[in-house]
Amino acid sequence: MATSDKFLTAEELRRLLEKSHYPPDTRDYNHLTEALLLQQENSKTGWLRLIKNLQIIKNCPRQKVNVNSVEVLTMLNPARKQSLTSTTFEKNPSPKKCFLCNLEEEQKGIGILNNKYIILANPGVTFRGDLTIASTKHENQILKGHFKDMIEIAKLLTNFSIFYNGAMAGASSTHFHFQGSYKNRLIGELQILKLLKGGKINGSYLTALIDTSSLKVLSVERFLRKTIVIITHKAESLISFFEKFYECIAEVSKDIRNFRHAPDFGSYIKSMGIKETEGRMNIMLRYEPGGEYFICVVFPKLTNRPTFYFENDANKIILGFAIKESLGTIITFRKSDYKKLINNPSLIKKAYTDTTLPDELFQRLIEKIKEYK
Numbered sequence: 001m002a003t004s005d006k007f008l009t010a011e012e013l014r015r016l017l018e019k020s021h022y023p024p025d026t027r028d029y030n031h032l033t034e035a036l037l038l039q040q041e042n043s044k045t046g047w048l049r050l051i052k053n054l055q056i057i058k059n060c061p062r063q064k065v066n067v068n069s070v071e072v073l074t075m076l077n078p079a080r081k082q083s084l085t086s087t088t089f090e091k092n093p094s095p096k097k098c099f100l101c102n103l104e105e106e107q108k109g110i111g112i113l114n115n116k117y118i119i120l121a122n123p124g125v126t127f128r129g130d131l132t133i134a135s136t137k138h139e140n141q142i143l144k145g146h147f148k149d150m151i152e153i154a155k156l157l158t159n160f161s162i163f164y165n166g167a168m169a170g171a172s173s174t175h176f177h178f179q180g181s182y183k184n185r186l187i188g189e190l191q192i193l194k195l196l197k198g199g200k201i202n203g204s205y206l207t208a209l210i211d212t213s214s215l216k217v218l219s220v221e222r223f224l225r226k227t228i229v230i231i232t233h234k235a236e237s238l239i240s241f242f243e244k245f246y247e248c249i250a251e252v253s254k255d256i257r258n259f260r261h262a263p264d265f266g267s268y269i270k271s272m273g274i275k276e277t278e279g280r281m282n283i284m285l286r287y288e289p290g291g292e293y294f295i296c297v298v299f300p301k302l303t304n305r306p307t308f309y310f311e312n313d314a315n316k317i318i319l320g321f322a323i324k325e326s327l328g329t330i331i332t333f334r335k336s337d338y339k340k341l342i343n344n345p346s347l348i349k350k351a352y353t354d355t356t357l358p359d360e361l362f363q364r365l366i367e368k369i370k371e372y373k
């Protein structure tokens with residue numbers, strides 16, 4: 001079925017909004033998205049896989065773990081099995097039909113940015129309201145040419161944080177997509193916001209890299225993973241800085257070579273039919289309508305798989321580090337992995353160290369960022 005047949009009609013949306021506590025304003029994408037979620041979660045009209053997974057996360061074990069004075073939330077969540085075991089970008093992926101071109105019968109969505117994208121419920125839920133925002137045509141998972149769209153989407157979906165996972169940094173589909181989640185659900189997101197407001201998170205602190213009247217760029221130090229935060233009131237400032245950043249991270253990434261269990265940068269990506277050109281990163285972007293500014297958080301990455309993913313049997317732990325993990329939520333689907341992680345914070349520290357951009361490369365990235373004018 002073509003993606004365009006999947007849009008809920010204006011009439012359907014109006015009826016759904018009437019049933020919700022939202023005003024029936026079909027121009028507000030926050031309300032429209034909530035209407036979509038209500039439709040997809042409804043036992044009569046909805047999507048069974050999503051409904052089942054929402055049941056799973058209601059009861060799934062979760063525990064905060066203190067890792068080098070930084071708290072993370074570890075979660076045993078079988079709803080994430082599909083994304084954790086996805087091998088779309090690994091050495092010899094088995095050919096699969098694209099699940100974002102071939103939506104399931106029960107899936108419905110909402111068109112956004114003149115139907116260039118479709119907002120869908122993400123069945124691999126960590127929290128209720130997780131979204132997949134997919135391009136309505138099949139294009140490769142490369143951010144170049146889509147970052148302005150990410151900004152526009154963040155400005156329309158102000159109740160949500162918008163996410164991007166690079167192809168070699170934890171995405172599970174080659175089909176271009178963002179993700180979304182209700183704001184302030186993920187522990188790392190809350191910690192970053194607290195630091196920005198001048199609060200304390202044990203040993204973590206902010207260092208300013210750029211501080212002008214229109215743009216602030218900061219690095220979060222002692223935070224387990226390398227983290228860059230960009231704050232600006234102006235979309236143009238964000239676009240212009242990000243264009244430069246995008247070049248810098250690609251340049252630095254050329255030296256991702258011969259790291260154990262991390263693919264060399266620039267290799268041929270079989271599932272996309274191209275050579276890798278994009279620096280590896282997870283991104284969170286949110287727009288704050290109250291103060292009219294953007295918070296963009298970039299996590300530069302080495303890879304998405306910690307080295308123990310490649311160990312045999314007893315030592316293997318199945319993890320995939322993408323934006324949720326970058327934002328402090330460590331998701332496993334096997335009980336044995338979950339137990340190992342909550343009892344050994346050092347394993348979580350190792351998973352971050354294995355997947356974040358290594359010190360030397362990050363330092364070079366920082367030097368390049370500081371040159372930005």
Ligand SMILES: [Zn+2]
Nearest residue numbers: 098101138175
């Ligand atoms: Zn596709």
